[in-house]
Amino acid sequence: MFVPPERAGYDRTPVMYDPRGRILQILYARRAVSQGTPSCGILFKDGALVAGKRKMTALLMPNRKVFQIDEYIVATFAGYSSDGIFLVELARDQAATLRFVYGSEKPDVYLIARYVSSIMHQATLYAGLRPLGVSIIIAGSDLSGPKLYFNDPGGSTVAWRAGIIGRNAPAGEEFLMSIFKEKKQNSISFEDAIKYAIAAISISSGSPPSPEEIEVGYVMVDKPAVITTADASNIKTLYEEGINLFNEWKAKYKKHGESEEEEESEEEEEGE
Amino acid sequence: MFVPPERAGYDRTPVMYDPRGRILQILYARRAVSQGTPSCGILFKDGALVAGKRKMTALLMPNRKVFQIDEYIVATFAGYSSDGIFLVELARDQAATLRFVYGSEKPDVYLIARYVSSIMHQATLYAGLRPLGVSIIIAGSDLSGPKLYFNDPGGSTVAWRAGIIGRNAPAGEEFLMSIFKEKKQNSISFEDAIKYAIAAISISSGSPPSPEEIEVGYVMVDKPAVITTADASNIKTLYEEGINLFNEWKAKYKKHGESEEEEESEEEEEGE
Amino acid sequence: MFVPPERAGYDRTPVMYDPRGRILQILYARRAVSQGTPSCGILFKDGALVAGKRKMTALLMPNRKVFQIDEYIVATFAGYSSDGIFLVELARDQAATLRFVYGSEKPDVYLIARYVSSIMHQATLYAGLRPLGVSIIIAGSDLSGPKLYFNDPGGSTVAWRAGIIGRNAPAGEEFLMSIFKEKKQNSISFEDAIKYAIAAISISSGSPPSPEEIEVGYVMVDKPAVITTADASNIKTLYEEGINLFNEWKAKYKKHGESEEEEESEEEEEGE
Amino acid sequence: MFVPPERAGYDRTPVMYDPRGRILQILYARRAVSQGTPSCGILFKDGALVAGKRKMTALLMPNRKVFQIDEYIVATFAGYSSDGIFLVELARDQAATLRFVYGSEKPDVYLIARYVSSIMHQATLYAGLRPLGVSIIIAGSDLSGPKLYFNDPGGSTVAWRAGIIGRNAPAGEEFLMSIFKEKKQNSISFEDAIKYAIAAISISSGSPPSPEEIEVGYVMVDKPAVITTADASNIKTLYEEGINLFNEWKAKYKKHGESEEEEESEEEEEGE
Amino acid sequence: MFVPPERAGYDRTPVMYDPRGRILQILYARRAVSQGTPSCGILFKDGALVAGKRKMTALLMPNRKVFQIDEYIVATFAGYSSDGIFLVELARDQAATLRFVYGSEKPDVYLIARYVSSIMHQATLYAGLRPLGVSIIIAGSDLSGPKLYFNDPGGSTVAWRAGIIGRNAPAGEEFLMSIFKEKKQNSISFEDAIKYAIAAISISSGSPPSPEEIEVGYVMVDKPAVITTADASNIKTLYEEGINLFNEWKAKYKKHGESEEEEESEEEEEGE
Amino acid sequence: MFVPPERAGYDRTPVMYDPRGRILQILYARRAVSQGTPSCGILFKDGALVAGKRKMTALLMPNRKVFQIDEYIVATFAGYSSDGIFLVELARDQAATLRFVYGSEKPDVYLIARYVSSIMHQATLYAGLRPLGVSIIIAGSDLSGPKLYFNDPGGSTVAWRAGIIGRNAPAGEEFLMSIFKEKKQNSISFEDAIKYAIAAISISSGSPPSPEEIEVGYVMVDKPAVITTADASNIKTLYEEGINLFNEWKAKYKKHGESEEEEESEEEEEGE
Amino acid sequence: MFVPPERAGYDRTPVMYDPRGRILQILYARRAVSQGTPSCGILFKDGALVAGKRKMTALLMPNRKVFQIDEYIVATFAGYSSDGIFLVELARDQAATLRFVYGSEKPDVYLIARYVSSIMHQATLYAGLRPLGVSIIIAGSDLSGPKLYFNDPGGSTVAWRAGIIGRNAPAGEEFLMSIFKEKKQNSISFEDAIKYAIAAISISSGSPPSPEEIEVGYVMVDKPAVITTADASNIKTLYEEGINLFNEWKAKYKKHGESEEEEESEEEEEGE
Helix, strand or coil: CCCCHHHCCCCCCCCCCCCCCCCHHHHHHHHHHCCCCCEEEEEECCEEEEEEECCCCCCECCCCCEEEEECCEEEEEEEEHHHHHHHHHHHHHHHHHHHHHHCCCCCCHHHHHHHHHHHHHHCCCCCCCCCCCEEEEEEEEECCEEEEEEECCCCCEEEECEEEECCCHHHHHHHHHHHHCCCCHHHCCHHHHHHHHHHHHHHHHCCCCCHHHEEEEEEECCCCCEEEECCCCCCHHHHHHHHHHHHHHHHHCCCCCCCCCHHHHHHHHHEC | CCCCHHHCCCCCCCCCCCCCCCCHHHHHHHHHHCCCCCEEEEEECCEEEEEEECCCCCCECCCCCEEEEECCEEEEEEEEHHHHHHHHHHHHHHHHHHHHHHCCCCCCHHHHHHHHHHHHHHCCCCCCCCCCCEEEEEEEEECCEEEEEEECCCCCEEEECEEEECCCHHHHHHHHHHHHCCCCHHHCCHHHHHHHHHHHHHHHHCCCCCHHHEEEEEEECCCCCEEEECCCCCCHHHHHHHHHHHHHHHHHCCCCCCCCCHHHHHHHHHEC | CCCCHHHCCCCCCCCCCCCCCCCHHHHHHHHHHCCCCCEEEEEECCEEEEEEECCCCCCECCCCCEEEEECCEEEEEEEEHHHHHHHHHHHHHHHHHHHHHHCCCCCCHHHHHHHHHHHHHHCCCCCCCCCCCEEEEEEEEECCEEEEEEECCCCCEEEECEEEECCCHHHHHHHHHHHHCCCCHHHCCHHHHHHHHHHHHHHHHCCCCCHHHEEEEEEECCCCCEEEECCCCCCHHHHHHHHHHHHHHHHHCCCCCCCCCHHHHHHHHHEC | CCCCHHHCCCCCCCCCCCCCCCCHHHHHHHHHHCCCCCEEEEEECCEEEEEEECCCCCCECCCCCEEEEECCEEEEEEEEHHHHHHHHHHHHHHHHHHHHHHCCCCCCHHHHHHHHHHHHHHCCCCCCCCCCCEEEEEEEEECCEEEEEEECCCCCEEEECEEEECCCHHHHHHHHHHHHCCCCHHHCCHHHHHHHHHHHHHHHHCCCCCHHHEEEEEEECCCCCEEEECCCCCCHHHHHHHHHHHHHHHHHCCCCCCCCCHHHHHHHHHEC | CCCCHHHCCCCCCCCCCCCCCCCHHHHHHHHHHCCCCCEEEEEECCEEEEEEECCCCCCECCCCCEEEEECCEEEEEEEEHHHHHHHHHHHHHHHHHHHHHHCCCCCCHHHHHHHHHHHHHHCCCCCCCCCCCEEEEEEEEECCEEEEEEECCCCCEEEECEEEECCCHHHHHHHHHHHHCCCCHHHCCHHHHHHHHHHHHHHHHCCCCCHHHEEEEEEECCCCCEEEECCCCCCHHHHHHHHHHHHHHHHHCCCCCCCCCHHHHHHHHHEC | CCCCHHHCCCCCCCCCCCCCCCCHHHHHHHHHHCCCCCEEEEEECCEEEEEEECCCCCCECCCCCEEEEECCEEEEEEEEHHHHHHHHHHHHHHHHHHHHHHCCCCCCHHHHHHHHHHHHHHCCCCCCCCCCCEEEEEEEEECCEEEEEEECCCCCEEEECEEEECCCHHHHHHHHHHHHCCCCHHHCCHHHHHHHHHHHHHHHHCCCCCHHHEEEEEEECCCCCEEEECCCCCCHHHHHHHHHHHHHHHHHCCCCCCCCCHHHHHHHHHEC | CCCCHHHCCCCCCCCCCCCCCCCHHHHHHHHHHCCCCCEEEEEECCEEEEEEECCCCCCECCCCCEEEEECCEEEEEEEEHHHHHHHHHHHHHHHHHHHHHHCCCCCCHHHHHHHHHHHHHHCCCCCCCCCCCEEEEEEEEECCEEEEEEECCCCCEEEECEEEECCCHHHHHHHHHHHHCCCCHHHCCHHHHHHHHHHHHHHHHCCCCCHHHEEEEEEECCCCCEEEECCCCCCHHHHHHHHHHHHHHHHHCCCCCCCCCHHHHHHHHHEC
16 A cells, blocks of 8 residues: 555644644544444434444354443444444443433433544544544434434544445445435335345445344334344344345446545545 | 655644744644635624535435524534534533623623633643644624624634635635625624625535525524524525625636635734 | 565554554554464353463473463463463452452353453553553353353454464364354353364364363353363363364364464454 | 754754754744734833734724733733733733732732743743743833833743834834934833834834724823724824834835844844 | 664564564563573472572672572572662562561462562553563462462563573573473472572583572571572582582583574563 | 764753763753853852843843842853743742741852752753753852852752853853962952953953943842942942953953864763 | 664663663763762771762862761762762762661661662653763761662662772772782771772872862761861871872883773673
């Protein structure tokens, strides 16, 4: 890999801008995210879900890809798993704190997502730390309905309708975009959301994972979160329909290479 | 991009001057600001407003560009959004503190803007931190009338009549300058201000954003702040008039490229 | 050894990503692990075991390779022994704390493994520290049955069915994989597990260690942990059967060189 | 700009001397000062004044160049405005403290100037800080009469009869020198001082600023400080006379370029 | 001495791995140890001893090479003497603490050795410290019998049967190995141990030291430690026998050069 | 200026020796001293004095070169004036403390000089600080008679009979040496001392300063310190005699260039 | 001076070993010692002495080379005088503390020497400090008789019979060695010791110092320490005899150059 000379030295800590105003260590941390297995999140009419592909080998116990944060909140992440677990535990602590402080049965999902992102932001403000190499998607339901948030290594929290992170995410994102351009949130059912998630994950993975490899966490309004795999009885047929969507999409776009212009587009997203 | 050899090394931390007396990390942080979507602020006869273009895609929930700081104060920013939210939250805390300490119903806008800029200034004084990569515009109304302040990554607070920040800001600034050279503050109505803001944002954006893409926050003397989008009933026709201004301006200046002399001009502004 | 120029400088601290999103100091710490004598762990029907080859010379007292953490928990490690002992002592402290706090007779094995990995993770978050150069395998039995966890220098905890670490670990792993692909946990008896462990360690060692060189620690459900060597009366014949497995495997794969693609595969495992 | 090789590296922090005994970061901070708009201070028979040119554009609210420190003390600065405001606020705090501690109605001007310079000095003593990029002129009246002090980025406080700082200061200084060589302090009236200040600022600016651009702060013995612009009724005609002085001076010295030998002369001033 | 380019930079602090997973500063600290005068330790049937060659010149008072730690514990070291004394004093403090805390008459030797090694380990974990440039051998007797421990600059504690450190240690080690391969601990008497120690030290020294140059510390079970020189009445004849062993060995191996492969072998020992 | 390559890098902080055992940052700090205006100190029969040349221009208020520390103690310095004032204030604090603690009317001069030098020494012991760029001469009278001390940037305190510091000090020193070689302290009267001081300062300055430019501080046994300029009635004629001495000396040594071998001689003085 | 490339970089802080296991900053600090004026220490039958050559010029008050630490303890040092005084004051504090804590009239000399060396050792353990550039010789008498200790910049304390430090110390050491090889401590009288000290100092100085230049401090058993110069009545004739010894020695060794192999020999002494 070629490193252009003008970059040398600007990418040593998160407390240094390069001459173009970029914080390169944050861009690099995003590269760690883009090497994780795909994870996605979708907000639908009466709930929100996260789903991801988990790593399975004969020597591993089933590896978790979706984590319970609170009775009504779940999360998934892509990137360095030890950074991810670190954030999941912080989110759980914050949920417990909110329950205690506000006496609420349903902690506010934004407050939890924002707490986690503020920790991620701190890690970009001080020399001697590194940005966390993980993005996290938090789905939940609180007093004002279903919620879906995405936290980036740079420390921002964005409210999503849908999205996908990890290896080859732009491919899955293109599929989701084609769906959501057409549809309002209210017109997306739980069943649709599952199918779209499975299709998007399959597209980013390049080939459909087995039902056991896909872990899904969802929260319906007023019902506690459920974490399961795609071979659960209520998801099995949806899995198959998702795979069909994958096949249709693949048929349409025979050749769909990973775009290598990432960096430029990341920069675009930076400013707000 | 070419980095002249005499600069090498002077741009590593905010606690280092280069041989010309510049703090390069602050200049670079300003480059982060100049890559954000345009935001502007205008002081008018009986109030002040901020407005900005928000990012919208089918996959995102509507993205905030204007933030409420207090009942009578709003703000917008351009640059790294995680740094911006960090400052917005500090401003909110300070507003709450001022209400508590002074028992005032309307916190002093300058005190809030200055508090935020002093935090931004601290980040330029210590090794191991980085200047915040964001500029923030704060509009409000307090006991002495409407106010508009601009905070820069270097840590200064400037009282504005009007201004614009973010990508291609000099283009919108040229438009605002042409207006304000001619007019006193008293002669600018709320309706004028909205139109000018929409025109300036469109000019910096290169093309007119849709009404939904423009978020506006305004404070009229003695009335609580309002945050809305340009498709609100009382703004819709003003939006159209703003777009007309944009088209007239564009017609006058057929070719209006982004000036690349920024750095020199930044330097000019540095000394006071 | 050739160091590609683009890597120079990115591998100085654990708080720096390289342009590909890798934390090179963690990769290097894993290299320290891959130079230790082989250690393995296996989860079986009604228990879990760890085993390792210990260094023996005429001038050393028998060197420990397996450590007692709690009445029902044992551990082994590969890598820098002083880092390993440091973690073993932390694990013992945590086990004692859990007994005290929860009044439980059997501390939760995951909580201990996770506590240790959170310490290992901290060492990857701050400049001025180094990742610990050791991986640790923890086997135990708690209220929900037998458990086997693996902690990596990066700070992650993974639940294993079986695995091997240390010098030439991929060779032993290939053997274990061939077994576990075929078998469910329930179908693996204590006796099987011992045999597989001895065969895997022999394969990674290149030749069968003597029974005295192999230290084994195992926990059967509801029985306190036992730490012994392979010449113990109940293991001696299993040792011979393990050596037979080794010989069969060796016969099958006459030439089985150490794969030098490690780094790439490590990267693969990084993202989740 | 050419950087002589022997300087490389000695100019990274304020806690490093170069082989000639210079602290280069302090010299560079002075360069930031020498890029600000001109500010001057003059001590006269029964008072002291500061004056400066403020930046005015149609888009800015009138920008302050003179700041009230206490009822009897004013200040102006040149250089980084955020550093300047930081010092102005410290000076105000110290004035309030002195009033409180000594119960004096008129705080000692030297104690305030010295307090500010001791903060500026601290910033040259520790690695991890930067010298403040600003010089400040403090004029006031206390129990022992009118006072005028100048603080430099190096942390020294000097009692002035008159002086000018900022862009092209040596040109204005030459003018002031020509006046003060001839006159005792007692022979300089308030009216003279205003005229000299306006002439000096005009000389350093290269052309006369408009009356609105010149902000003046003055303290007459036993009268509270006044801050105003040069179009105030009692200053307007003095402004015109100052411009006349400027024109005479310009006529005498047709060609008066900015001297580029600054650095050498700075060095001269260093030792005491 | 040639420094291979790929090593440059990885050997600056103990908190940095090189690309092969080595901590070079620890290797270098071991080089400091290998330049000290030889010290050895031997565990025998009913006790343990340490012995070393002390430096003697007409201008020095007899230099200590063996140190009393507790009534039943002695120690010797090789390497930087100021680091060694620092550790000896820590060991003494810990022994006193253990006596106080446990009320035991005989502190546990392992706890003392481990306490010292944990301090040595800390010095390899933080930037801003250096590994201690000393190895220490601790011999003692506690409630479970005689003990012999060796602590390395890396921070590990190893239980020894016998060993030698310092200049040309591998030569003496080869001799000890030839003895201990043949003999069980129980078959080694105090008299044997003294002879072997004197022979090993002579072999590593290249020539036999005088009896006054050899300091010996030994602990017999249930008897307080004795520190003496080899010209003590009960050791004198053993000294002669040790010198005879040295001569026999030298006769067998006429040419016995210092092996220069140290580094590789150190690496071997690293992993566990 | 040529920087010999072997020096590069050893001169970055005061906590680094170069291969010749020198602390280069201290040498550089001495260069800052050797660029100040000359200051001298002389111990005479019944008192001690300091004197120095002060900078005077039409635009400055008379600049202090001699400072009162206590009723019976005065000081002068050469080098960075902000460092000098910092030390003068520390000396004043210490004098006040000694008066308070010991209830003495005349604080011990050595204790004050040593306190100041211990602060200067601290600044040579820690990374992140810089040696103070100033030398200070303290003259006073205490219970055991008149005293004269000199403090160097390295942190030492030396008792002087006489000496001179600042620009071209060796020239003035040569003159003083020629006097003091011949005379005992008891044979030097106040009048002699003043003359010698004025001559020495004139010699180092290259030409005689005006009487107003020379500030003198002296303490006669049992009389409070006096600070004045050389045009005071009791000094005026002594000034003239001093100038005569200067002229005689100049006549003797027509050509007396500044020696450029300073560095070597500094080194000589280093060791003690 | 040539700096071999492999050394570059290893000599920046005391917390870095070079590849040969040396701490170069300590070696460099010893070079500072070897540039001081010679100091020596001798233990004799019923006491101990230190002596050194002090710097005298017409402009200095007699410079101290020997320092009283306690009623029964004296010290001298060679190297950076400000580091030396710093240690002398620490030694005095420790002596006072010991008197207070133990109520002893004669503090233990070793405890004081060791306290000082532990401070010197700390300065070699932490980045951000520098080894102290001074060696100190402490002579005293306590309850167990006369004592003589030498502390090195590396932080070790060595009990001496006799020794000399400072410029050209090996020459004086060779002389002392020739004496002490022949004589037991008991056979050396106070008179002998003085003579040897004067001869050794003269040999290292290259020529005999004047009696006033030699300062001597001695402690006879049960008598308080005496500090005097060599022109004291009881030393004057011994001085002459010492000079005779110097002349004899010089006659024997006509040509006796300073050995330039220092570094190697220092290394030899390092390991213990």
